[in-house]
Amino acid sequence: MKDEPNFDYQLAIDSLRERFLFDFVSIALVQSAADQFVLTWQYASGNLNQRYKRIVLHSGKGIAGIVFKTGKPMLIQNIESELDPGDLFNYPIVVAEQLKTVCAVPLWKESRVAGVLLVGFRAGGRLTPALLDDFRRQLDPSFGPFFTRELVEE
DSSP states (O other): OOOOTTOOHHHHHHHHHHHHTOSEEEEEEEOOGGGTTOEEEEEEESOSSSGGGGOEEOTTSHHHHHHHHHOSOEEESOHHHHSOGGGGGGOHHHHHHTOSEEEEEEEEETTEEEEEEEEEESSTTOSOHHHHHHHHHHSOSEETTEEOHHHHHO
8 A cells, every 4th residue: 555645654653642641652554465465564653662663464463464354343442351362362462562451443544444553552451431522532634645434433
């Protein structure tokens, strides 16, 4: 997928992280058909290391893969209680960034999911319903070349 030439993804996620005090914000984008429509984390803000760059997800695998496949937002309030510790290898971004709470939303382009926006905290209990509502209200329905219809229609 080609990036929108006038949209600065890095600036956008840095701004989201600062505005909502998230510990981590990242965007996974769908790669071309030649790459079998895999998702890779392309941009990150607040990252602990560069491991996110090596994560490759297929549709239905990992947080980005599940959101990509279903086209629905995903919220995990407490990683430790909601996910089996033996299953964490299926969520490499959670492990690499030591996240305890995450929310991921599909980014739509035309009628297809073309990316995933993930926000998270490294401490549990920080993604409160009030913060999530505020995030939903303030996230611009047009996010660069994408739109966040599932997030704003709920």
